[in-house]
Amino acid sequence: MHVPDGFFDAPTSVATGVVAAAGVGVALRKARAELDDRTAPMAGLVAAFVFAGQMINFPVGAGTSGHLLGGALAAVLVGPWTGALCVSVVLLVQALFMADGGLTALGTNITLMALVGAFVGYGVFRLVLAVLPKRLGSVPVAAALGALVSVPTAAAAFTLLFAIGGTADVATGKVLAAMVGWHLVIGIGEAVITGLVVSAVITSRPDLVHGARGVRGRRAPLLTEEVPA
Amino acid sequence: MGAGHGHRLHFHGHSAVHRAPAHLKILLLLAFVLAVVATPREWYPVFGGHLLLLLAVIVASRVPFRYLLPRMVLEVPFLVFAALIPFVAEGPRVAVPLPGGLELSLSESGLVAAWGLAVKGTLGVLASLTLAATTEPTEVLRGLQRLRMPELLVQIMGFMVRYLDVVSADLGRMITAMKSRGVDPRSPRQWPALARTLGALFVRSYERGERVHLAMLSRGYDGRLPDLDTPPRSSAATRSPWVHS
Numbered sequence: 001m002h003v004p005d006g007f008f009d010a011p012t013s014v015a016t017g018v019v020a021a022a023g024v025g026v027a028l029r030k031a032r033a034e035l036d037d038r039t040a041p042m043a044g045l046v047a048a049f050v051f052a053g054q055m056i057n058f059p060v061g062a063g064t065s066g067h068l069l070g071g072a073l074a075a076v077l078v079g080p081w082t083g084a085l086c087v088s089v090v091l092l093v094q095a096l097f098m099a100d101g102g103l104t105a106l107g108t109n110i111t112l113m114a115l116v117g118a119f120v121g122y123g124v125f126r127l128v129l130a131v132l133p134k135r136l137g138s139v140p141v142a143a144a145l146g147a148l149v150s151v152p153t154a155a156a157a158f159t160l161l162f163a164i165g166g167t168a169d170v171a172t173g174k175v176l177a178a179m180v181g182w183h184l185v186i187g188i189g190e191a192v193i194t195g196l197v198v199s200a201v202i203t204s205r206p207d208l209v210h211g212a213r214g215v216r217g218r219r220a221p222l223l224t225e226e227v228p229a
Numbered sequence: 230m231g232a233g234h235g236h237r238l239h240f241h242g243h244s245a246v247h248r249a250p251a252h253l254k255i256l257l258l259l260a261f262v263l264a265v266v267a268t269p270r271e272w273y274p275v276f277g278g279h280l281l282l283l284l285a286v287i288v289a290s291r292v293p294f295r296y297l298l299p300r301m302v303l304e305v306p307f308l309v310f311a312a313l314i315p316f317v318a319e320g321p322r323v324a325v326p327l328p329g330g331l332e333l334s335l336s337e338s339g340l341v342a343a344w345g346l347a348v349k350g351t352l353g354v355l356a357s358l359t360l361a362a363t364t365e366p367t368e369v370l371r372g373l374q375r376l377r378m379p380e381l382l383v384q385i386m387g388f389m390v391r392y393l394d395v396v397s398a399d400l401g402r403m404i405t406a407m408k409s410r411g412v413d414p415r416s417p418r419q420w421p422a423l424a425r426t427l428g429a430l431f432v433r434s435y436e437r438g439e440r441v442h443l444a445m446l447s448r449g450y451d452g453r454l455p456d457l458d459t460p461p462r463s464s465a466a467t468r469s470p471w472v473h474s
Contacts, residue, residue: 004307006349010267028381037452038442039381044388045438048396049431051389055397056423057415077431089385096255096373097366097390098238099357100303102350103259104266167270168314168342189417193424200428208435 005102012165017107030081071117121150144195151187246290251372270345315339
């Protein structure tokens with residue numbers, strides 16, 4: 001979903017660029033408040049993890065594959081602000097060092113995948129967690145539902161931008177149906193993997209999962225339990 | 230740590246394009262792609278001008294086209310999207326005869342839109358590839374620093390670029406271990422194993438970050454990375470030790 005140059009007109013690109021810059025600016029401050037002088041190495045390493053996770057493809061059907069977007073996963077693992085910051089850094093590095101995603105579309109990409117992806121994912125995660133019993137076992141379920149909602153929501157936000165500043169005369173309803181339908185399928189894959197990954201981290205290091213803070217575990221953290229690689 | 234990290238797109242050279250200051254190249258790239266995006270797509274000859282300008286820069290950089298062209302596959306999904314637009318777009322339609330007596334009904338405005346997407350996307354990808362091929366990652370980071378990108382953001386990007394190959398290789402070894410035990414990481418049936426792998430990768434990356442931070446502190450880290458201010462060639466031996474810890 002890395003939008004290339006030319007997909008949106010120049011005003012839309014500049015406007016989303018301003019939104020993205022403001023979002024990243026706030027995320028930098030909030031991450032710094034949380035991580036202090038650990039921010040640079042920790043966020044850098046988590047960003048490298050998100051990038052590596054995005055290399056894993058899963059079949060979506062019709063011979064195509066989707067890959068993990070990771071916004072909701074990062075938000076649950078390290079908190080929404082640090083998560084959004086890490087996904088933004090991934091997109092920056094991909095655009096500037098790997099020519100993946102257009103430079104003029106960077107604002108759009110950050111707004112959709114980092115800001116919408118992380119915050120919608122985290123918002124749904126919190127809502128679901130408030131409903132479910134306060135157990136560690138609820139955290140992966142809530143994370144999966146957050147991921148499930150975040151991906152089609154980002155696709156719907158893409159459609160909204162396309163209706164405002166798109167460069168093709170396609171009926172908005174058609175784009176919406178195609179984008180949301182397609183990303184619902186990707187969202188299911190994203191949800192299952194996100195839930196399983198969060199569950200795996202909770203098994204070995206529940207103290208590292210930001211979204212599991214304040215959730216009482218039935219047992220003390222088992223630091224000795226090794227995750228089979 | 231091993232050599233060669235973060236250099237996947239860089240094509241070593243000493244041309245004027247390679248030697249130009251990185252912040253200038255980033256600004257020029259941004260101006261170029263903005264100009265391409267802002268050009269009305271019906272101004273067909275102008276895109277020829279854009280392309281000629283870009284080709285002139287590539288020729289001057291002496292990066293071979295057979296190096297750049299295979300790396301443009303990134304763009305293929307969007308070319309597919311662009312190719313679909315004439316079929317679904319609104320407006321008056323034109324009939325395109327196909328061999329075998331069939332006719333294809335395509336939207337006129339959709340064809341123009343598809344052209345616009347394809348040409349702007351392609352120019353953007355080629356221009357970005359040229360920057361990546363002619364500029365070392367550390368140079369790009371220093372350029373961003375000179376362009377007043379927030380210091381902390383530059384540092385985070387620096388750490389990501391530095392540890393990208395370390396973390397990717399970590400994942401690669403785990404995937405190899407999975408495959409050698411008969412697990413196909415692409416099959417949804419093996420997602421639990423894949424997810425445990427990713428979970429372990431997160432824990433390893435996070436703990437590596439903690440170790441790197443402690444190593445930095447023990448070498449006097451005070452919130453700034455001095456290595457980005459000094460030229461990389463002359464300071465290879467004195468490069469800040471914590472980047473390599």
